[in-house]
Amino acid sequence: MLVVDDQELQRYGFRMLLESLPETEAVGEAAHGAAAVRMAAELRPDVVLMDIRMPGMDGIEATRRIVASGGRSRVLVLTTFDLDEYAHSALRAGASGFLLKDARPAELLAGIRAVAQGDAVIAPALTRRLLQEFTDQLRPRRTTDSAEDPRLSQLTDREREILIAVGKGWTNGEIAARFVLSESTVKTHVGRVLAKIGARDRIQAVIFAYDLGLV
Amino acid sequence: MLVVDDQELQRYGFRMLLESLPETEAVGEAAHGAAAVRMAAELRPDVVLMDIRMPGMDGIEATRRIVASGGRSRVLVLTTFDLDEYAHSALRAGASGFLLKDARPAELLAGIRAVAQGDAVIAPALTRRLLQEFTDQLRPRRTTDSAEDPRLSQLTDREREILIAVGKGWTNGEIAARFVLSESTVKTHVGRVLAKIGARDRIQAVIFAYDLGLV
DNA sequence: CCGAGGGTGGTACCGCGGTACCACCCTCGG
DNA sequence: CCGAGGGTGGTACCGCGGTACCACCCTCGG
Incomplete structure (x- = not known):
């Protein structure tokens, strides 16, 4: 001692x-x-x-x-x-x-x-x-960050879910299966997410999600 | 109570x-x-x-x-x-x-x-x-991880450069332009990187790079 | 000197991702 | 009651990404 x-x-x-x-x-x-x-x-x-x-x-x-x-x-x-x-x-x-x-x-x-x-x-x-x-640190960040980044707050709840799924590396088909949607619907959502956050493709969406700590 | x-x-x-x-x-x-x-x-x-x-x-x-x-x-x-x-x-x-x-x-x-x-x-x-x-969780990941993850150590120097470029969200064409390579060459490198790190597509490579703190 | 391995480049082919539309339903607020 | 917006689903089309090959060059160590 x-x-x-x-x-x-x-x-x-x-x-x-x-x-x-x-x-x-x-x-x-x-x-x-x-x-x-x-x-x-x-x-x-x-x-x-x-x-x-x-x-x-x-x-x-x-x-x-x-x-x-x-x-x-x-x-x-x-x-x-x-x-x-x-x-x-x-x-x-x-x-x-x-x-x-x-x-x-x-x-x-x-x-x-x-x-x-x-x-x-x-x-x-x-x-x-x-x-x-x-x-x-364990749980996904919630409303706080949404306010921080104006691009995130533009997303609807569904679109945010989709963004997180994209961030996890899931394909449109996988997302469709897990959310019980058609792949067309997923494509529509992903397309809108990309437009709203200003991402060229889903890869930049993944990076965006990582940078904001969504995944 | x-x-x-x-x-x-x-x-x-x-x-x-x-x-x-x-x-x-x-x-x-x-x-x-x-x-x-x-x-x-x-x-x-x-x-x-x-x-x-x-x-x-x-x-x-x-x-x-x-x-x-x-x-x-x-x-x-x-x-x-x-x-x-x-x-x-x-x-x-x-x-x-x-x-x-x-x-x-x-x-x-x-x-x-x-x-x-x-x-x-x-x-x-x-x-x-x-x-x-x-x-x-607090301490930043550094060189230690390179040794920790056997998949990374399998990569050649060139492949590691390519992986980082992929992690930045660059397309094959952009990587080719910046590294002054043909797009075919980039594809070959990316393909080998994916195989070595066990990634399905470049998106999972991006996630891999992020998780290891390469980008 | 030769073989292995890394780096580069090419061709051919397929499929998923992404865009551009359109359509329909539901909910909710004016 | 109606219009806006969100969620869903579809068609058509293009291009990039990815795979499977093959080929050639260079460097370096046995």
Whole structure:
């Protein structure tokens, strides 16, 4: 276990909390990122409690280096700020968790245990946003983009469906089969889609659909 | 608060746990998805505790409908299985949380509180995988993919150039003009590219190029 | 020196894609 | 009630895309 924070009082608080746990062995301390990276390499702690805002190398960069070093250490970022930017950066840097310092001790301890076991934890307030983004990426974008690109908003619902099908690489015949239409109808729809979005052929429609994230 | 589970004993357990909370008011119960959807519409509970495996309409579908109905109800999925499939489906269906039934009561309660407040919770064991996928999606694809996809490495330099040109939506004639080739030659190259990457037509080649980040 | 493989070019042929029309039905708002 | 617009379906026609061949040249390694 390694506690990284530039404020001594804060380190002291964590230390007290951690030493109350039966399973926690030694606790190392570091006051800034560079020291954290060095001590993580020496002590090889299971878990590193990492503050973000620190003079010199910040917690994000320190996390990146510790994770990149390939050791078994897992980093749990603890910060007073619930800013999205920080959380994102921390998670991209390879942190196994992101909690707020104002979490109750029980939550904090549960989080530490989870990270020690190889799981991950994220503060509930952040989980919602993360989930939001995640599902946004999974599900096809909706009305938001339609407003962004005037060409898309010209399309009727049916035409939009057809465009997405074209974007998936389906032939007119396949689209006809899946939508239970005649191929003529599909051709008509595709033709109108091409005209409206200003595409020369369905290939440019595919590119258009990809660029707008429809597929 | 609405508890949805096909096992009466399980519902009883949750009920006992929930009624011990000061902030919890009434608790409704449903034994299958259809009843859950109906009761959610009537009772308008803050939180719905949803089991996945149930006879008839399962928890995923019930979640989808409750969320789609636009009410204020938030769904916390509770299941004995930590299978990725379930979790993904549940989250895509719009669930605000996904916890395992074997979580300790304190975690469960914390999860319910978080969801009631509009936050989201995910079981630590799942968070790790979700994070993994999330960060995988965030980072841009680069040269690594060339090595990753064996189909790309089969292409000669010329064929790769052609593939990229196809991905830009150029016709054979345009490619011929820009590369100062005959259209026949372009056709030959395109044909070989399609064969090597296993594409039916140039449209699927375009999609292939996009998916690999070539364009 | 020779063979393999990549790059180029050609011919012949078919089919799907795309355009240009037209027509009919349904729904909905003026 | 009627007209507009969306959805559907059809015919006719052309051209590009794709396949199946074949051929020739160049480079490079055995």
